[in-house]
Each structure stands twice: as C-alpha cells, then as structure tokens.
Amino acid sequence: MNFKLVFSIAVHLMRSRLKQTVIAGVGVTFGIAMFITLVSFMYGMNDLLDGLIINRTPHVRLYNEIKPSENQPVNLAEKHKHDVNFIHSIKPKDRGKSIYNAKSIIQSLKQDQRVFDVAPKITTPVFFNSGTIEISGVANGIDVLIEEKLFSLNDYMVEGKIEDLRQNNSIVIGKGLSDKMLLKTGDIIKITTPRGNLASMKIVGIIQIGIADIDDITSYTSLTMAQKLLGAPKNYITDIQVKIHDIDLAPALAKEYKNKYNVDTIDFQTTNSQFETGTTIRSIISYAVGIVLLIVAGFGIYNILNMMIFEKMDSIAILKATGFSGNDVKWIFMILSMVIGICGGVLGLVFGFIFSNIIDVIPFNTAALPTVKTFPVNYNPLFYIIGITFALITTFIAGLFPALKASKVDPVEIIRGK
C-alpha cells in the first residue's frame, strides 16, 4: 500500500466535504476537552479531599490505650491458675501513655521496606490561660521536620511557619483558639499541664486544619518542649505515626505491629472507612461521563463517514476500476477517520487544558483549606494520554465499519447503475 497516495486521496475526499469533516472533528474535540476538564477537576477535588484526610492522618498509629491488665495477679498465682476466677471492680492500670522502648521501635520501623517514614509524637491535655480564663486543649509535641514531611502542616498554617517551632519555647496554636483568646503571633501564652506544671510560650504561628473542633483546642510544640512541659524524660513518646508506601497494606501492618511491638495500633481504613467510597465514586463518574461523550462523538464520526461513503460511491468505484484494491479503499476511509480523530483529539487536549486552566483560577474559598484560594485541578499527564488514546480508539472503531463497507463496494454495480 502506498501510504502517501492513500493519505492524499483521503485528504482530498475530506476537503470536498469540509463542513461535515469539521463537524465530526468538533464532536471529538468536545468529547475529549470535556473528558480532560472533568477528570482534571474531579481528581483535583479528590486530591484536595485526600489531602484533607490522608495527609493529616497516619496510615498506622501506635499508642498505648488505657485499659486493665489482661493478666490479673490472681491468674498468675500458682494455686488458682487453673480455676475460673471472678474479679469485680477492676480498674484500668496506669501504665502511663508512654510507649515503652519507643526509640528502638522507631528505629526498627524505619528499617521496614514498606514504611515511608515514621514520626514520633506526644499528645497531652493542657489548659491555656489567658487572663482569668482557662481553656482546656491539647498540646502536640512533634518532631517538626518529619511531621512537616509526613503531614504537610505548612499547608494549613495561616500565619508563620511550622519550622519556627524549632526555636526554644515556641508554640503554634489553632485558629479557633487564637480567636477565642484574642492572641496573635508574637504573643505569649501560659500553659498548665494536668500535673500542674506551668509554662509560658511564645506564639510563632497559627494553624487552621479546617475542622472547628480541632482548631478550637489544638496546639503544636516541639517534642523536647512537650517533654520539658510534662517533666518527662527524653524517651517519653505517646504516639508513633507511620506512613507507608501502599496505603492498602495499612490494616495488615497494624496487626503485625501490634503483635511485634506489643502496643495498640489502629490503621487508616478503620479510622476513615467512609472516605474511600467518595473518591472512587467521583473517579467513576468522571470517567463514565467522559467515555459517554466520546462514544457520542464516535457515533458522529460513524454517521458522517457512512454518509460520505454513500456520496462517494462513484469515486470508490472509479478508484477500484483503475486498480485500487478493497484494502486501499479501506485504508483511505480509515485514514480519513483517524485524521479526524487525531486532529479533533489533539484540539480536545488543548481545549481541555485551557478549560482546566480556567477552572483553576475560579475563586474557591473554604474554611477547611486556608491555603486553597481557587478550585483544585490536577494536571496529570496521564489524563491526556488516556484522552488521546480513547479518541484514537473511538475513531478507529467508528471508522472501521464504514471503511469495511467501502472496501466491499462492487464497482460493477455502481458503474452499471448509471
């Protein structure tokens, strides 16, 4: 087959029916542009909501739950070991919230290939004092750099930077807290721990997670400051937060760590069971709508090619009479269809990109995400690859049937018919 010749014939046929060709192409363009826009926007939205939850939550959390000893002394006594013992009024044992041997657990976790990174944390209830009022809240002692790496806290900082916590005696407080207590960056806040320790700390930043219940009570300080505040030793850590590479492994790993390190664990899926459903549904909807649009465009191409073949019967007959085989004729119409698909598709990608850009600058203000000012858009090149692939597949199939029909045209019938 002489590709250049077949291509030139296809182009000439197209030029003589420019209007229909353009309409068919516009159908593809529209389908692809909408697909790209929709998917980019939906995934942008997904990322945003993922960020809202996944970014802030460890995939596996290791901690000590307050609960009674599982082995009560009576069960250990040689004499009653094999009896059935009833014990009333058991009280939980205060083993402290500290994780025993936290440093070596963290070391061991960091060796694990499946683990992305590990962040130690201290959580403690505190009172914030301002003048005569006392507000109960929570202080989180964090390892600033790792915490930022795992949970991108800076994205939620309304004032200051999380790195400022590395200064001595500094604290970052929630937006709700700062509003209530009329405190701003640079002010001093007094903090009392449950044990009665008192400290004054300088506010270096204000954070807004976007959930009022949290923003009203939460505060962050460095790990060492939290230990100092609690009068606890250097190895005092209450939570170990683990992020892993493959989030689907979280439940299995949680179980494994529970046995291995003899601590309580909880996985991401258990804490956020409802969240995944939304993500999946949004993706399905955007792909479904995109594909439907493309199928409609495909039918447009199919119709127009069919019409064109009907109109060009004479030309097909002449081509065949002068020595073009059925295969050549098939390729003429396949190429015609593919040219429509490629041109329409590429234009669709361009328009999809433009529409995405337009959405990207539309203002979108939400209390949940202080750093987000416009609608979120995900410019993943994969969408563009999928888009053009779909365009080519649809036009290929839409072109195939009319092209096969054209290849089977019997020139004798046409020539005799005149």
Next chain:
Amino acid sequence: MSNIVLETKKLTKYFNDPLRMQVLKEIDLQVDHGEFVSIVGKSGCGKSTLLYLLSTMDTDYEGQIYLDEELITGKTDKELAQMRNESIGFVFQFHYLLNEFNVLRNVMLPGLKLGKLSEEEIEQNAIEHLRTLDMHEHALKMPNQLSGGQKQRVAIARALINKPLIIMGDEPTGNLDKKNSDIVFDIFNQLTKEHNQTLLIVTHDPDFANRTHRIITMEDGKILS
C-alpha cells in the same frame, strides 16, 4: 511468444436475481496484440456484462479468462486490482472522473498507484498524454469545468497512463455528439496505428464499428461472428 493479449474459454455468466438467467453462454474469444476490436449487439445481449468480466471487476463467472496468456480466473482481489492497474485501461460510457481531483491528478492517479515511476515522471507522461489528446490546456481544471467530450478524453488519457496491454471501453461514445464521437474514434485509431495499442470497444454506433479492424457481434449471450 504468441500474440494473444486476451483470451476466454467457455465464459459463462448467470444472474440469479430476480430469476436465474444465463447472460453469457460459453463465450470463446481472442484478441491479438495491436488489434482494434469492436463488440456490437442489441441492447441487453450481454456486452457490458462481458466487458466487466474481462476487466476483472466482476469475478462471478464460469470458464476461464487469460490475460497475456496468464490465467486470471481465481486470483485474489488484490492481485486483480494490481492487474487492472497495470494492464487494463478502462473507458466508461459516462465520463467517470474523480471530482475531488483536478484533470492532471485524475490522469496521474493510476500511475501513482502503480508506483513504478517517480511522481515527476508520471506527471510528465500525464501532460504528454493530455497534449496528444489536445487537453493539456485544461490540465489544472476540475472535472466539473469540462464538457462531456473533454471529460472522455481525460478518461482516455487516464487509461493510457500505465501503458496498458489493452484498453477496454463500454460505449465510450454513447453519450457524445457526432463531432466528439469522431474525435474519440480518431484518438483510438491513432493509438493502434502509432503505438500498436490493443483496443476492445463495445459500441452501439455502426459507423464506429465499421471503421475498426474486427467486429464481434453478440446476440443473446453468444458470439455470432
């Protein structure tokens, strides 16, 4: 090497729709190299049908067809297309040109399809053929800007482009006035005389037929003489 360009053996054709009907009855026919043969006969006697079989466009028949001593019966669609392209020039009653291409391009297309010469050489040849047919001034016109006689001359130029073994025509003058018919006849005549071109032309026109080398008369699907 023998001189036979085209030969049929017991060529038989049926139409099944609406009734089974035998259109061609065991036709034996030979055309020698350089001959100018005309086929005449009453309307409906099967002349066009015969020509479509000979031109390899219709493959639904019994018997054998040999082109240049090669059996073409039973060849694939692709092989037949190749033969049509290379060895057969066809001129229809209605001037079938591709309306999407200009005159020059129409003439060139079978040559480009054959691909034996470069595009420049093919263009050169096409212009040459158009010149002998006195159509070179119209080379860049579109087919719909030409008269019937002019279109037929372009179709002849197209049939000539690959230097075919044989040119077949199905009433090529059937749609032309006397003057244009004469022009077309003169062209054919000149081709046999000067280039020893083999021609097999179906015609209605006794004047036309009488001036050819040999007349084949058909009746009811048979050859009379």
